[in-house]
Amino acid sequence: MDFLQPTSWTDALAARAERPDAVAIAGGTDVMVDLNFDRRRPGALLDLGRVPELREWAAEDGWVRLGAGVPYSRIIEELAIQLPGLAMASRTVGSPQIRIRATVGGNLGSASPAGDAHPPLLAAGAVVEVQSAARGARRIPAEEFYTGVKRNALAPDELIAAVLVPTAAGPQQFCKVGTRNAMVIAVSAFACALHPDRKTVGTGIGSAAPTPRRAPDAEDFLAGELQAAGLWDSRGRLPEELARAFGERVAAAASPIDDVRGSAAYRRHSLSVMARRAVTWAWNDLREAA
């Protein structure tokens, strides 16, 4: 096994192209488990930890360009205002030791349906920027990035450069069900984002379908009902029945399975409860801000 350690993004892309047998490693919190347990024996490790470009984030016009290698601990400390949903989800990842190493790029690379970064990225309308030496950069909306259980849209010669996340224009929430407050792979998870500027709603469902996914019907339904009742402008109280109906539509968008962590029925039920609560919290935050 070789250990490739590029110190620039250009060199990293060149190494990715030259060594199809290499596995990229960022924080290592997924890759090292596989190596330690003999589940993977790649021809090389491509360490991205020395590529400075990946460890930076920058605020661009209405967006945050989050380098793929920024760890959760820094998202929590540095981006809680701009990206509240992602920061909330980041707080629930693993343990302090894990959050210091693990990255959003690694979460996207693994593309587990249980990855906690995915629901808030979907709810916010994030775009994944990937790049190859041969073809340059391309941008993939998060919802098109997840292509199957632990599969993503990355081509073999590409690396994830960054995630472009719209700066929050309104409140965002994230909820996750698990057996503890730490070190938990989500039984089910839900994120929502209110976009009062556009009068739209964003959602993201985790651990309740082969891939992380949005609940488009629930989004349109809620945005439309809020519009019909003039609530976007009046900022009146969110009717309980509306929150409940939203929750039911979120649950209907899932296609969960039974597994060791929970049953499909429980996943669906917990999603409807989380969605109802999360959207109520978010709406109350919006009212308070007014």
Place this chain on the structure above:
Amino acid sequence: MRITTTVNGAVHEVDDVWPGESLLYMLRERMGLPGSKNACEQGECGSCTVYLDGEPVCSCLVAAGQAIGREVTTVEGLATEGQLHPVQEAFLECGAVQCGFCTPGLLVAAHDLLARVPDPSDLEIREALAGNLCRCTGYEKILDAVRSAARRQAEA
């Protein structure tokens, strides 16, 4: 591959490191530093916690090569000149050590907490130690030890 890294203030150079091995394995099996423990090799237990460039990490999840040229501090590096660190003394006195397998990782995690937050609340202690499992003590004595270490630190 050859790896050069600073551990507990001294430069270590080791040869024939397998590129897929962990920092934990390299510390224990190649550098003669068995303080950091291997209990799960999957990031769940925290018994392998070390500082990497000043931040507490699970050394079982760091590839050895990722530590090249970095500064590592293990539990062996907490005491200075034969004098236990106040966190270590507190663990001993409070009965926070039973079989001791979790202790090295907990010491590093608690050491880090107290360096950042001199007077932590119980919630902050629980959160900071959430990545460290102990199968013996039931955690109460560990919480006692961290509170006691914080008091010692304030008095010192």
